[in-house]
Amino acid sequence: xxxxxxxxxxxxxxxxxxxxxxxxxxxxxxxxxxxxxxxxxxxxxxxxxxxxxxxxxxxxxxxxxxxxxxxxxxxxxxxxxxxxxxxxxxxxxxxxxxxxxxxxxxxxxxxxxxxxxxxxxxxxxxxxxxxxxxxxxxxxxxxxxxxxxxxxxxxxxxxxxxxxxxxxxxxxxxxxxxxxxxxxxxxxxxxxxxxxxxxxxxxxxxxxxxxx
Numbered sequence: 001x002x003x004x005x006x007x008x009x010x011x012x013x014x015x016x017x018x019x020x021x022x023x024x025x026x027x028x029x030x031x032x033x034x035x036x037x038x039x040x041x042x043x044x045x046x047x048x049x050x051x052x053x054x055x056x057x058x059x060x061x062x063x064x065x066x067x068x069x070x071x072x073x074x075x076x077x078x079x080x081x082x083x084x085x086x087x088x089x090x091x092x093x094x095x096x097x098x099x100x101x102x103x104x105x106x107x108x109x110x111x112x113x114x115x116x117x118x119x120x121x122x123x124x125x126x127x128x129x130x131x132x133x134x135x136x137x138x139x140x141x142x143x144x145x146x147x148x149x150x151x152x153x154x155x156x157x158x159x160x161x162x163x164x165x166x167x168x169x170x171x172x173x174x175x176x177x178x179x180x181x182x183x184x185x186x187x188x189x190x191x192x193x194x195x196x197x198x199x200x201x202x203x204x205x206x207x208x209x210x211x212x
Contacts, residue, residue, distance in 0.1 A: 042059050045058055050064065067087040100140030107137060113126045148166055
């Protein structure tokens, strides 16, 4: 539904202080920002009142909205309740699929580098790293299959109904949970880039010779 000009005018002038969920989504689309950025000012405030009586960092509120973490209220059972939902299972499935896609891409790229370099040490390092990525691909694929099966079969002990078609495309996105793996891959590639840079320096005469 469109947002009337009167609504925008009232919001800008402070005559109206609340908006509906539909209006938040429409405004976020019009401004080309994430809806959560309109709800919690991440980057602009150190803390916000997520809900009445619960104050936390804006990112904690955003993670709660997305189902990434439990409500930051300090209750011991919050995380357990969140993990007994189909949303939690779906997030795990998406993360497994994303890791699988990235591992395959990294493995192919590292294998290509191993074939193209004429430095035996670098080629060996590239190939070993490539095989590790292919192993990660296999593990990620298995994990994705297990989460898919869990969603399709349902979890009676968790009061979770079966979902008929849980297969979704992660779209190449990288989640917060994946960042450690990404950093490791980046660090490894940077190390091998330095190996190749040193070899090029030696060949061009700008660096130390192998016998020096």
